[in-house]
Amino acid sequence: MDDDGEQYVYDEEPVVDHELERRRERGVTPAQARMKFVDFLRNFRSAPDAAAPDGRFTYRDALDQTTAPKDLKVCFDDLIAHDGELARELRIRPNEYLPILEEAVEDVLESLRPTERTLDIGGALNEEEEDRNARSTAPRATVQVKLTSKEIPRPLRSLSSSDVGTLVYVPGIVIATSKARTKAKHMTLECKTCSNRITVDVAAGYSGVNVPRHCNASASRGTQVGQEANPCGTDPFRIVPEKSVFIDQQNIKLQENPECVQAGEMPRNMSALIERTMVLSVVPGTRVKIMGVYETTSGGGSKRERGGGKVAVRHGYLRVIGIDEESEGARGDAHFSDAEHTEFKTFANRPFKEMLKDLRARIAPAIFGSDDIKAAVACLLFSGTRKHHPDGTTRRGDVNVLLLGDPSTAKSQFLKFVERTAPVCVYTSGKGSSAAGLTASVIRGADNEFYLEGGAMVLADGGCVCIDEFDKMRDEDRVAIHEAMEQQTISIAKAGITTMLNSRTAVLAAANPPSGRYDDLKTAQENIDLQTTILSRFDMIFIVRDAREYERDMQIADHVLNIHAGGGDELALVSDPVQEKERQFLKRYIEYARAVCRPRLSERAMKMLEDSYVRYREEMRERKRTGGHAAVPITVRQLEAIIRISESLAKMCLQTVVTEEHVQEALRLFEVSTIDAARSGVADMVVLSAEQREELQVVETQIKQKLAIGATMSKRHVIDDLARIGVNEWAVTRALLVMTQRGDIQERAEGRRVTRMH
Known part of the structure; x- marks a missing residue:
């Protein structure tokens, strides 16, 4: 122990050359390994096929090119099949055997293309080359060997001190x-x-x-x-x-x-x-x-x-x-056994209606009803087909869905189900998410360098993002995902880093109206308090209402009580083999469909889509001509949305061609979601009785007496003034909405002030 109280540790064992002892016990020495690597690279053959009955020389053909390659991919499984002992030594001592493997690659290259030395007339080396060879002592760069494998990777958190110095696959x-x-x-x-x-x-x-x-x-x-x-x-x-x-x-x-x-x-x-x-x-x-x-x-x-x-x-x-x-199409384990191929094809080889009904039943079985939303969630999980055009542009295939409406309508439960079922999914809440957290950020590391770190939509590339409380997001954060939702890229220009990241992900968002519940006294624009730019990027928008109907309430109550009555025994739920098998089957079937199926439109399906799009545009044009305003615009993006929905329905059936049956179901889903949201308004609300219409006419007369033509007044001031003389606030609000719909009154300042036009 020294003066500072520090204790020195001494080695009491004698110094032994353990490396020499290991070399003596080792089955493959470095000299033998080099020869074995050369034999593997020159003579390994792939599995026989129709073009090559005896197999191909995988690595010899890759090296025997006109230009020497900069790298060579070597499959570790091929080395195991050729020489298991050599593969074991490479796995245990990669730092020693990887340079030997690269030297073996150089040996094979030299044997395939022998180098010719430049000679002069007398047979001696050129003086310039001789001087170059004499002065240069640095070895030349070698071909880089890249090892790949088909084995099942081990989790990152399983690495421990016993793995130091070995080859791992994570x-x-x-x-x-x-x-x-x-x-x-x-x-x-x-x-x-x-x-x-x-x-x-x-x-x-x-x-x-x-x-x-x-x-x-x-x-x-x-x-x-x-x-x-x-x-x-x-x-x-x-x-x-x-x-x-x-x-x-x-x-x-x-x-x-x-x-x-x-x-x-x-x-x-x-x-x-x-x-x-x-x-x-x-x-x-x-x-x-x-x-x-x-x-x-x-x-x-x-x-x-x-x-x-x-x-x-x-x-x-x-x-x-x-x-x-x-690969982009499938995430997770993209390898499927022959039994899975047969099972999935048997499952898909059924009538379309029966197939769709079965899949709807497997989507969130704990939620009662909501068949259309379940079908939309299924379309989101399977997705459409991503297209790459010759000019380099792409068209997204992912389906974006927005659930907007009353609380206690299982919106968040749908998001949680997708998080558990999708092969790749990131769940986040709108209130706790920033623009950098959703897209990407630039951070300064411990070495004082700037690093580009991806957010939720980058991490979910190839899967889906579930955003709860979408309406609680700040406007600037919501605008940040515009590019990510449509172009499926995220452009970064921060701290001298200018690049573009992929965000090929579907978005499932849940939101509430501004007042918390969907208010029938308000227009659709007021209930759907989101910008048109973000609404047009959703393929399906569902207005979810908590309807107060006796029969439906009884059915929901029975369903919820049965779930709670059967949920007391946790061991029974965990050990339920049927439920767990169905969940795993759905997850694997989604992976399989996304990996192997790329549907395309047929001629008749294209004609149906064209006619439907023109009809929707004409309807919205007529609605605008009569003074109405659509909450959701019908643009070319909505036509592409119907195409993606049709492709996802075809992908559920493992079909390569989109038929008329798929387009009809896609149009029906689009009708009950986005078109219903676009049609919603005062004219489509609750039908007024005769007494209510007379009351509204009286209130309209009082409003016109209060508000002269061309005058502007606060809407709250109009309601309070008429309330003092005994007019119901509900009647004043309804009368203002009807007059706004007809064009007699125009709203200003985001609906806080009104101006009488006629």
């Missing part, structure tokens, strides 16, 4: 990326005094290199002639960039997939380092499966931790060897 989502930087792989140093050159190899990952403090060549010369031992002085070396080999590096942050995080748990994240050709290949929001080496680096502890024989705390990170990006 899934995740990229939530942040840094700027690319340059690192030396082979550094050439030159003495400033004697021009002696040496080459120093730099370890992979975050490792650096220690530059020698003294020039060995000059030191040995000085000793021979009896001069001073170090004539070149201390720190004589400088870097020769043109003779060194550099590679690109980039930091990314990998986070667990949202659907893999248990309730109440914070999602785990880990830093990852990508190099060479993989740099700038992924953006935030990309779902990936990474094959990498689990390594550790110092956390930048204090000087007390770094020296004096102390063991510093190490932080784990992944040095990426290969990246597999998940």
Whole structure:
């Protein structure tokens, strides 16, 4: 123990060369591994097919190209099938065997294309080339090997200290990326005094290199002639960039997939380092499966931790060897067995009406009724077909749905069901969400660099976003998702970072009217207090009302009581195999349909859609001509909405062509949702009795006496003045609405003031 009270730790065991002992016990030595890797790359054949009955030389053909490739993808499963012992050594000691694999790739390349040396007439090397070969000591860059795998990845949170230094395969989502930087792989140093050159190899990952403090060549010369031992002085070396080999590096942050995080748990994240050709290949929001080496680096502890024989705390990170990006159509486990193929095709091979009824029954079975909303949620889960045009533009295939109406109508329960069922889903609340939290943000990391971090709509790329309390969002936050909902991209220009992120996600939103309940005394514009720009981006808008009907109330009460009566035994619910099987079947069927089915419109379906769109536009035009105002505009976006709904209905049946039957159901859903919301207004409200009409005429006369032609007055002031003489407030409000509908009165200042026009 020293004077400061610190205790030194000494190794009492004798020094043993454990690496030498391991090499003796190891079945595959590095020299043998190089030959085995060469044999694998030259002779491995793929599975036989019709074009190649004996299989193809997978990796030899990939290397035997006119131009040498910069990288080579090697499937780890192929190596296991070729030589299991070699694959085991590569998995356990990747830092030792990966460079050997890249050297084997170079050997195969040289055997396929032998290098020819330039000779002069006398047979000697060209003087210029000879000088170049004599002066250059840095090795040339090698082909990068990218490892991929078809095995089931392990969770990110399962990595532990026992995995350090081994090859791991983990899934995740990229939530942040840094700027690319340059690192030396082979550094050439030159003495400033004697021009002696040496080459120093730099370890992979975050490792650096220690530059020698003294020039060995000059030191040995000085000793021979009896001069001073170090004539070149201390720190004589400088870097020769043109003779060194550099590679690109980039930091990314990998986070667990949202659907893999248990309730109440914070999602785990880990830093990852990508190099060479993989740099700038992924953006935030990309779902990936990474094959990498689990390594550790110092956390930048204090000087007390770094020296004096102390063991510093190490932080784990992944040095990426290969990246597999998940396909856009399917998320999660996109591999299906033969039994699942047969089961899904049998399920879809039924009449359309029966199929749709079965799927509706599986959507939120705990919610009574709401068959049309359940069908719309099914369309949202299956989605339409995303189109890529030759000019580079795209058309979204995701279906956006808005549920607006009274409280206690199970709007939030639909959102929670979608969160549990969708392969990829992010649930958020409008009140607690900001524009940066929904789209993307730029943050400054611990290394003082700016990182681009994706929000909810970026993390849900390829799935759906559930936004509850949509009406409670601030207007500037709601405007921020306009681009994400239609173009399905998020443009970022912050802190010198200008880029574009993908947000190919469907939106399921739930909102309440401004007064909390849907008020029949108000127009649709007042009840749907959202801007036209955001409403036009929803494919289906449902006005959900809590109708007070005796028969319906009795049915809902029986349904709720039965649910509560059967929900007392938690063990019975958890162990219910039928319910759990149906839930898993629906989730897998959605993944299967999104992965394998891409429906297209037929000629007759296109004709039906064209006629319906023209009819809707004519109806809205006539409505505007008579003084009415549609709460939801009918534009070309609504035509595309019907197309997407038709495609999703065809995808439910695993059909590749949209038929007239699918279009008819899509038009019916569009009628009961968006068209009903657009038609709602004073004229379509409760039918007035004779006494109510007479009362309204009397009130209209009093309003005209109070308000002269061309005069403007506060609406609240008009209601209060007539209330003093005994006029019912309900009658005044209804009369003002009717007069506004006819055009006798025009509202100003967002409906707070009224001006008499006639």
